[in-house]
Amino acid sequence: xxxxxxxxxxxxxxxxxxxxxxxxxxxxxxxxxxxxxxxxxxxxxxxxxxxxxxxxxxxxxxxxxxxxxxxxxxxxxxxxxxxxxxxxxxxxxxxxxxxxxxxxxxxxxxxxxxxxxxxxxxxxxxxxxxxxxxxxxxxxxxxxxxxxxxxxxxxxxxxxxxxxxxxxxxxxxxxxxxxxxxxxxxxxxxxxxxxxxxxxxxxxxxxxxxxxxxxxxxxxxxxxxxxxxxxxxxxxxxxxxxxxxxxxxxxxxxxxxxxxxxxxxxxxxxxxxxxxxxxxxxxxxxxxxxxxxxxxxxxxxxxxxxxxxxxxxxxxxx
Amino acid sequence: xxxxxxxxxxxxxxxxxxxxxxxxxxxxxxxxxxxxxxxxxxxxxxxxxxxxxxxxxxxxxxxxxxxxxxxxxxxxxxxxxxxxxxxxxxxxxxxxxxxxxxxxxxxxxxxxxxxxxxxxxxxxxxxxxxxxxxxxxxxxxxxxxxxxxxxxxxxxxxxxxxxxxxxxxxxxxxxxxxxxxxxxxxxxxxxxxxxxxxxxxxxxxxxxxxxxxxxxxxxxxxxxxxxxxxxxxxxxxxxxxxxxxxxxxxxxxxxxxxxxxxxxxxxxxxxxxxxxxxxxxxxxxxxxxxxxxxxxxxxxxxxxxxxxxxxxxxxxxxxxxxxxxxxxxxxxxxxxxxxxxxxxxxxxxxxxxxxxxxxxxxxxxxxxxxxxxxxxxxxxxxxxxxxxxxxxxxxxxxxxxxxxxxxxxxxxxxxxxxxxxxxxxxxxxxxxxxxxxxxxxxxxxxxxxxxxxxxxxxxxxxxxxxxxxxxxxxxxxxxxxxxxxxxxxxxxxxxxxxxxxxxxxxxxxxxxxxxxxxxxxxxxxxxxxxxx
Numbered sequence: 074x075x076x077x078x079x080x081x082x083x084x085x086x087x088x089x090x091x092x093x094x095x096x097x098x099x100x101x102x103x104x105x106x107x108x109x110x111x112x113x114x115x116x117x118x119x120x121x122x123x124x125x126x127x128x129x130x131x132x133x134x135x136x137x138x139x140x141x142x143x144x145x146x147x148x149x150x151x152x153x154x155x156x157x158x159x160x161x162x163x164x165x166x167x168x169x170x171x172x173x174x175x176x177x178x179x180x181x182x183x184x185x186x187x188x189x190x191x192x193x194x195x196x197x198x199x200x201x202x203x204x205x206x207x208x209x210x211x212x213x214x215x216x217x218x219x220x221x222x223x224x225x226x227x228x229x230x231x232x233x234x235x236x237x238x239x240x241x242x243x244x245x246x247x248x249x250x251x252x253x254x255x256x257x258x259x260x261x262x263x264x265x266x267x268x269x270x271x272x273x274x275x276x277x278x279x280x281x282x283x284x285x286x287x288x289x290x291x292x293x294x295x296x297x298x299x300x301x302x303x304x305x306x307x308x309x310x311x312x313x314x315x316x317x318x319x320x321x322x323x324x325x326x327x328x329x330x331x332x333x334x335x336x337x338x339x340x341x342x343x344x345x346x347x348x349x350x351x352x353x354x355x356x357x358x359x360x361x362x363x364x365x366x367x368x369x370x371x372x373x374x375x376x377x378x379x380x381x382x383x384x385x386x387x388x389x390x391x
Numbered sequence: 392x393x394x395x396x397x398x399x400x401x402x403x404x405x406x407x408x409x410x411x412x413x414x415x416x417x418x419x420x421x422x423x424x425x426x427x428x429x430x431x432x433x434x435x436x437x438x439x440x441x442x443x444x445x446x447x448x449x450x451x452x453x454x455x456x457x458x459x460x461x462x463x464x465x466x467x468x469x470x471x472x473x474x475x476x477x478x479x480x481x482x483x484x485x486x487x488x489x490x491x492x493x494x495x496x497x498x499x500x501x502x503x504x505x506x507x508x509x510x511x512x513x514x515x516x517x518x519x520x521x522x523x524x525x526x527x528x529x530x531x532x533x534x535x536x537x538x539x540x541x542x543x544x545x546x547x548x549x550x551x552x553x554x555x556x557x558x559x560x561x562x563x564x565x566x567x568x569x570x571x572x573x574x575x576x577x578x579x580x581x582x583x584x585x586x587x588x589x590x591x592x593x594x595x596x597x598x599x600x601x602x603x604x605x606x607x608x609x610x611x612x613x614x615x616x617x618x619x620x621x622x623x624x625x626x627x628x629x630x631x632x633x634x635x636x637x638x639x640x641x642x643x644x645x646x647x648x649x650x651x652x653x654x655x656x657x658x659x660x661x662x663x664x665x666x667x668x669x670x671x672x673x674x675x676x677x678x679x680x681x682x683x684x685x686x687x688x689x690x691x692x693x694x695x696x697x698x699x700x701x702x703x704x705x706x707x708x709x710x711x712x713x714x715x716x717x718x719x720x721x722x723x724x725x726x727x728x729x730x731x732x733x734x735x736x737x738x739x740x741x742x743x744x745x746x747x748x749x750x751x752x753x754x755x756x757x758x759x760x761x762x763x764x765x766x767x768x769x770x771x772x773x774x775x776x777x778x779x780x781x782x783x784x785x786x787x788x789x790x791x792x793x794x795x796x797x798x799x800x801x802x803x804x805x806x807x808x809x810x811x812x813x814x815x816x817x818x819x820x821x822x823x824x825x826x827x828x829x830x831x832x833x834x835x836x837x838x839x840x841x842x843x844x845x846x847x848x849x850x851x852x853x854x855x856x857x858x859x860x861x862x863x864x865x866x867x868x869x870x871x872x873x874x875x876x877x878x879x880x881x882x883x884x885x886x887x888x889x890x891x892x893x894x895x896x897x898x899x900x901x902x903x904x905x906x907x908x909x910x911x912x913x914x915x916x917x918x919x920x921x922x923x
Contacts, residue, residue, distance in 0.1 A: 076923075077779040082841070128754070174451070174745035175599075181747065182592060197590075198754040204745040207449060211880060218878035225870045233863060266883050270813060270875060274820065274890075277871040281824070281864040285831070288860045312838070319780065319830040323773050324823030330768035331819055336761035338441075339816050346820070 079318050084311045088358055089303045089366060095359030103248050106255020115257050118265030119201055121215070123169035123208040125181045128199035131192050134160040143191045149180050158337045162198075174204025215269040222273055223247075226280050234287055241364035242283045245356050249279050249349075256348050262341045271342055275349030278324065282317065282357045289313045290365070302370055306362050321354045393851055393910050403907055406899075407794050413801035434804040439811035440584055441882050442759050444752030446591040448583040449576070449745050450559070450598060456740040457551045458488055458544065465490045465526075465537060468510045476506035489538035497533035504528050507537050514546040548578060551739045556581055559742070561735035562597050581742070589751050593728070601697050601741050602732035604649025606680070609691040609703050613640040627693075629700040630719060639700045641693050646683045649696075651676025655733035657726035666721040668729050669714065677713025685709040694719075696729075762815035769819045770796070773826055781833045782922045787908040788829035791900040795825050798896045799889065811885030821893025824868065828901035831857040837923045846913065846921055854906060861902065865894050 119126050137154055140163065144152045150168040157164040165184065170176040181202040188195045203211075223246060231239035253272055257264050289309040297305060325347060332343030395403075416424060416435050424432040440447050466485050469492060473480060479495035480503075494503055511526040525543030529536050539547070556573055559581060563571050572584040583598070585591060610624040615638040620626045627641050653673040660667050672680055684692070684706050693703040694717055701719040721729070773792065777785035799818065803810060836853030844852065869891055876887040 076782055077776070079780075173743070175743050178595065178744045178747060182595075185590070185592075196751065196753075197749075198751040200747060200749040202747045206451075207746045214878045214880070218874050221878075222871050222874050225874065226867060229867060229870060266879065267813065270879065270883050270886050273871050273875050277868040278824075280867045281827070284863045284867060285860055288863065292856075313834075316830050316834045319834070320823075320827045323776055323826045323830065324820070326772040326776055327769040327819050327823035330765040330772070331816055334761055334764040334768060335816065336758055336812075338758060338812055339761070339765070342813070342816055 078315070079322065080315050082315070084314055085307075086311060086314075087307055088310050088362065089307050091359065092363035092366060096363055099248050099252075099356070099360050102255070103251040106251045106258065109255045109258035110251075113258065115254070115264040116261045118263035118268075119166075119169075119203045119208065120265035121208050121212040123177065123203050123205045125165075125167040125170075125177055125184065125203075126199070126201045127165040127181065127184055127188075127197060128157060129163050129165065129188055130161050130196045130198055131163065132161075132194040135163045135192075137163070140192070143187060144184065147183060147187060149183070169205060169208075174206060177202040177204050211266060215266060218269060219250075219272060219276075222276055226276070230280070230284070230287075233284075234291060235369075237365055237368040238287050238291075240368060241361050242280060242287070244364055245283065245361040246276055246279060248360060249275065249352055249356050252352055253345065253349055256345065260344070262345065267342050268345070271345040271349065274346060275353055278350055279353035279356065282320070282353055283361045285316065286310060286313050286357050286362065287365075303366055306366055310358055310362060317354060317357065321350055324350050393847060393854075393906070393913075395907055395910060400907065403903060407798070407904070410794070410798040410801035414797055414804055417800060417804060433807075434801075435807070436800065436803045436810045437807055438755075438759075439809045439814070439882055439885055440586060440748070440755075441750050441812045442755045442762075442810065443586055444589065444750050444755040445584065445586040446588040446594070446747065446749040448585070448591060448595065448598070448747055450555075450581040450583060450742045451745045452548075452552050452555050452579045452581070452739075453741045453743060454548055454551065454579050457547055458539070460740070461539065461547060462486070462488060462490060465510065465539075469507060469537060472506040472509060473503065476502055478503045478506060488544065489536050492535045492537070494533045494535060500530045500533070500535060503535045504530055507535060510537065514543050552579060552581070554739045555742060558736050558738050559583065559598060562731060563594065565731040565735060566594060566597065568594070580745075587752065589749065591747065591749055595744055595747075597728060597731060598742055599744065600732055601738045602649075602735070603697055603737040604652070604733060605645045605695045606647040606649075606683070607645055607693050607695055608642045608687060609693050610640040610642050611690065615640045627695060627698055627700050629703075630696070636703075639693060639703055641695060641700065646692075647672070647676060647680050649733065649737060651679065652733055655730040657721075657723070657730045660716070660718060665718055666723055666726040668717045668721065668726050668733070670717065670733060672713040672715075674713075677711075680713060680715070681709060681711040684711075758812050762812060766815065766819050766822075769822055773822055777826055777829070781829075783912070784829075784833050784836075784905075784909065784921075784923055787905050787912075788826055788833075788901065790908070791829070791905045792822060792825060794904060795893065795896050795900040796822075798900065799892045802892050802896065803889070808888050809885055810889070811882035813882050814885030814889040817886040817889035818893060821890050821897065824865075824890075824894060825897035825901055827864065828857070828861045828897060829905060831860055832902070832905070833923050836921060840921055840923065846918060849921060850909065850913070854902070858902065861898070865898060868894050 135156075137156075141152065141154055144154075144165065149170060153166040155164040155166070156162065167180060167184070170180045181200055185197055185200065188197065223243065226246065227239050227243045230242050250272060253275060257268060262268075286309060289312055290306060293300075293305050293309050300308070328343050328346045328350065331339050332347060335343055413434050416427070416432055419427075462485050466483060469490055470483060473492065478499050480492050481495050482491075482493035484491050492503065492507070494500060507528050508526070511524040511528075514523060514525040523540065523542050525540055525546065527538045527540050529538070552575060556575060560573050563573065563583070563585070568585050568588055570586055572582070574582045576582045585594065588594065610621065613621050613624060615626055615636065618626070620640050623644070624640050624642050627639055629637055629639060651672050652670055653676070654671040656669050658667055658669050659665065688706050688708060691703045691705050694701045701717055717729070770792070774789040777788050779785070781788065796818070799821070832853050835857045836849050839849035839852045872887040872891040876884055876891070879887060
């Protein structure tokens with residue numbers, strides 16, 4: 074019977090040959106991401122910055138020029154207009170209005186009324202107005218969730234594996250997260266509460282992937298007591314390669330429809346997850362494993378390297 | 392791991408069937424549901440506001456005003472207490488949360504403290520008794536300070552928010568919104584969710600009005616345009632409805648409080664055809680109103696709402712029936728709104744809307760359609776991949792994935808969980824993560840087979856080896872989602888909920904159910920090689 078195999082069986086790819094290259098490329102990308110985070114910075118959504126978003130559907134294709142003119146005339150600072158899905162759908166974004174939280178509400182009502190007057194038949198499909206105090210708290214909570222998630226992962230992996238594994242996983246996670254943030258900066262996708270959910274999801278996926286590869290390394294460490302760590306890591310990655318690729322493909326297959334059919338709201342989420350899954354899969358191989366190799370060279374096994382090279386046959390048969 | 396006792400098989404099948412039955416009401420029409428017993432008809436997922444359309448408002452109680460009101464009350468109380476006790480003072484000032492009294496004679500400090508202590512009342516009382524005084528009275532030379540204690544402030548805040556929630560509920564009920572959710576959030580916030588409300592303008596206006604109504608006398612001797620009011624009076628603006636004057640000098644003393652109103656309704660004046668609000672006092676209010684109107688015939692009597700004068704008609708004759716009428720150039724809509732506000736009662740402090748998220752119903756419907764399309768396409772694509780990769784075992788995994796969807800929906804229905812748009816994304820993502828377990832198992836079985844093991848041994852080893860990895864990887868995801876549930880807000884919580892359920896249930900469907908299918912197939916066909 075024919076079975077689809079994306080990766081041939083019994084691969085012996087020497088992944089650890091690329092350990093330095095992997096870490097260097099990753100470090101460069103992460104540093105670039107951090108630079109991008111500060112300049113030009115993230116496109117914070119109203120969840121975190123406060124402000125007003127209104128989605129409207131006009132009876133005919135929207136006339137952006139006149140709409141921009143009308144709304145700018147309200148004297149409410151910069152008004153950003155954007156086509157949203159179809160030529161009839163307009164997304165209107167306003168900066169946070171000076172004054173207290175109630176000022177946002179007043180401004181939102183004003184835009185709503187202006188729309189109703191200037192383009193009769195316009196349907197306001199969505200209104201979101203968030204004040205400064207709420208957006209500040211949402212941001213703090215989001216960051217707290219990310220920080221705690223990181224801590225929980227460290228503790229969990231530490232508890233289940235040796236500390237080298239926990240450290241390797243968390244460093245990899247930090248590198249992953251910086252790159253996702255960089256992705257947000259480059260693509261100008263809005264950074265809001267959904268973004269926090271996306272980052273947490275990618276973190277979950279990434280740890281998940283690392284756990285599977287680590288699990289196999291731990292198992293092989295017990296079986297092949299004398300194999301050099303470098304060969305053992307390569308072997309473990311190769312053995313789990315089919316699973317890694319399979320799961321990544323399945324997860325991608327489930328996310329791609331999100332980016333294609335999920336509507337404007339879920340599209341960004343889907344795109345970030347696609348990037349994240351690819352990132353997390355490659356970081357298991359090119360970052361988490363090399364870190365483990367550097368940390369664990371002499372610690373994860375007993376016995377001298379000389380003795381280790383003497384044989385790499387299974388010590389025990391389970 | 393390959394043996395299933397008979398009762399275990401029944402239990403597994405029963406779980407699947409129960410899940411299927413429990414999720415059915417989600418797809419039934421209104422008529423079918425009406426014919427079913429309510430406990431069963433109600434096991435449905437409730438749709439979040441982003442999917443069904445509606446308005447989400449976050450309100451904040453202005454606690455500064457609550458405290459200021461209390462301090463102002465303390466000033467009046469202190470003045471009276473000191474007068475009764477015959478304690479002279481040179482100054483009586485209200486601070487942020489304390490009142491300071493400058494005594495004329497420091498020797499009277501003890502008497503002053505004794506008199507002022509009487510203002511205190513116990514707070515934080517429990518069923519066991521106890522409670523602490525709400526005021527701290529301290530002396531420093533000739534200065535006596537009466538401060539609200541920490542407990543008192545907290546108690547006051549709790550009271551204010553509980554009262555506010557009650558009033559908000561009454562006001563919203565008056566507007567006829569279906570199934571509103573009104574809940575306390577944090578120390579000073581109220582979350583209001585209004586399904587089906589497309590333009591929350593009117594409700595925001597209703598909630599943004601304190602509606603503190605008082606009846607007070609007009610100080611006719613003072614000139615409102617002078618800009619300065621005599622002691623005991625204040626200058627108040629009139630509402631736009633008042634045609635006669637833009638400002639009034641009103642006495643501070645409240646003759647009749649709006650809290651004594653029993654009923655209010657909008658109506659028209661039969662003579663002029665104008666919109667008016669008719670009101671009715673309770674007994675205490677009616678008596679008080681009769682007394683005041685009797686004593687002040689010929690003088691203007693102001694109706695003040697939230698420090699604005701609605702009207703100030705001249706009392707022509709004593710009103711003893713306890714009924715009255717407010718006319719103030721109303722339209723039908725704002726006469727109705729005022730009646731609603733008066734019936735529901737005044738808020739203890741102003742409420743501010745600090746967050747609004749409104750979604751129109753057709754956008755919600757679009758989102759549901761988009762979400763469902765994505766789920767169906769995702770499901771089909773994952774299944775195609777699994778069957779292409781693992782043949783029969785892939786098909787087993789797919790049927791388990793379908794059962795996973797059914798059971799997830801059943802669990803959400805049982806808990807009446809709210810499904811949001813991010814929640815649908817969670818369902819989709821958990822499809823991909825759930826088959827991970829099957830991929831792990833199948834790959835493992837394959838490896839074992841290649842090592843030359845027999846059919847049963849490979850399968851046994853495949854399941855038991857993969858199991859610890861599956862538990863590990865799923866637990867890490869569950870930890871994340873728990874954090875997201877705690878710290879996330881609103882619709883994002885829905886994402887955490889669906890993905891957590893999807894993953895926990897996949898532990899059952901992807902391992903137990905798939906194992907049952909494989910074992911059954913194995914016993915029936917007794918193959919020489921496994922189709923992986």
